[in-house]
Amino acid sequence: MDNYRKIEKPAPANLELRIAQCYYNAKDSTSAVQSLKELVEKHPRAPEAKEAMELLCNLVDSPGSGESALSAIDDLRYILGKNNPLIVSARFKAAKKFFEGKNYARAIETLEELSSELANSGKFADANFFLAESYYQLGRLDESILTFKRFTENFPQDKRAVVSLFRMGSAQFKQNRFEDSVKTFEKLTAGHPECEYCPAALYNTALSYKKLENWDRVAATLKTYMEKYPSEAESSGASFELAAVYEEQKQYAQANKTLEAIRDKTLQCSGIWGETTFRIAENHMAAGNETLAMDEYSKLTVIEINPALETWALNAMARAGEYYERKNDDYKALSYYERICERTKGLAEKPSWLDAVKARIDVIKSKVVMQ
Template sequence: MLATLRIGQSYYNAGDDKNAISELEAFLRKYPKDAKSPETLDLLEGSINRQEAANPALRPAGTAVLRGLISAFPNSPLASECQFRIARRFFSWKDYDGAAAEFEKVIVTYPDSSHMSESQFYAAECYYNLKKYDKAIPAFRRFVANFSDSEFSAAAWFHLGTSHFNTSDFEAAIEAYSSLIRLYPDSEFTSAAYNNLALAQKKMQKLTEAADTYSKLALNFPDDPYAVEALLESAKLKKELERYGEAILVFRDLENRFPPGDDRKLEVLASIGECYLASNDPEEAVRTFRALADAAGSNVNWKLEAFRQMGEIYEKQAKWSEAVSVYMEGGRTGGNPQVSKSFRDRAQYLKDAYLSGSDLKTTGQGQ
């Protein structure tokens, strides 16, 4: 008995996979219940994999070796193990249709398999990768119901949520992502679950909840790649909800996170100015838009936006000389010649009207 195994091991160690497969398969056929069968199967699969790495055309032959062992001992632990390994092979080849069928064989034929949780998870993953969400959703639901302690549970909840999201069932997606966050707060999928939860809440027009979810993501995962963007989205939603004081606090935090010249920093400054303007604080709005103009550097569009906002504020306050001054700055900024001319025209119109004492109409940047 041991002689056959040792010969197979020697061939394996020497890299002679053809002879190793022959000897190791012979051992398993003679002694399928031996204590060394799992170790022998590992070596057999290792030789098969090495052959296939050099020549993928040998994949069917390698699979046939494992199927032969299943046929020889159909109700044995060896057969169950071989069936799982066949399924795993198809999955590694990204043949998800084939892998799904093979994992389903493990689930149906070998209900006592030690690989039941993996088989159920990977069957669901196959359907998920194939975008067959009508099959993925019930498969993931069965898995999370039966294997809450599995190492794959967080991934299953995440992909369940994404399956619902991709089929526009946003309420069910919210439920799945929320379950993941509650059950596995420290998993590798949790920060992404917060982000996707907020997206689903936005789809449902639950903007207050979405803003709070983004805030929790940034608070709980400050070093996560999603964190800064989450803060930005939270601030935008608070602004949209007219929670201007809260929005300004978040925008101010973000202002210090972005380097000079970063478009996001300029966007944040513009948003702060708009929040001050909407909350009836024109003086702070002007100061913020002036900071935007200074920070914009060579970014003509943001610079012009700052001058436009300041000009309109000054006009509403009847501060004509200040309005003329910022419109003239806008006219000298460059960029689109027609836009520059519109700034200069507005400045000239206000200057003429201001100097002559005429009534002014402040309905736009042109007459």
């Protein structure tokens, strides 16, 4: 009997679980992951294995243990099977963590591997949306469009269907598929008229029509946008876009009406005031209203040096000089050109056309000498 030695039996699963729980509660994540993995490897069919897997799932979300927990779960696939609900749940939790942490490449890798396992689960909608958004964020636009489209078809009542439509339209716009982007954005605004994405979708519809050079539709869409969402329209510069459409169509009176409305709301010392004034003058000149054009140019040429307005003031002086040259009033033309040279002396970045102005000064002076 003295020589009898009792054979050691493996620790029961419940004891191993308690040990692992101690590591877990003590936030010793490295030891917890190792203990939980060993428990499942030794007792894959024991009830404790399920609880161990749930703790491993929790550790996927824990700072410092996420990668090791995920690695352990990946290894356990070969014991429990890749279709095991606990494996699928843990790996989906990891994919969600990658997505929320903007690690889109890892999210895509994990979700693509899980696609068949999640097809009939309650996580399928989440998986599809995470995958589509990850594709979009990484610029994989074809895949994002296809996945967002599938999401809107399979889950039309999901609140993220609206986001999916907006992303689809945005991706199509980035791909220069403007007819498709119009259809997608219009589907969003028609089907979800009160949603938060409607203002941006309506504005993007106008931009898509602009790319298609469908000027009537651009103008109509921008007007609707400005009427329905005045605050958003002001911040997005929709009025400038509308004025540009009228200018493109040579509807100069309408363009100036729009620009004047913008100017009336801005301070005279601002760059916006300078831009609108210059464009109003340009439109008058294009329409053949030279007197009105010169009145507008003069509002800029009389301004003292102001960094916010200087670009527009110098351009207005150049236009005034050109006008007086056409009228054979060389002295007035020369005075504007010389003022330009004087005002640009201290500028770090001089106008690209300054040399042309200096050349005109030489031409005019030579004419005056000859006279």
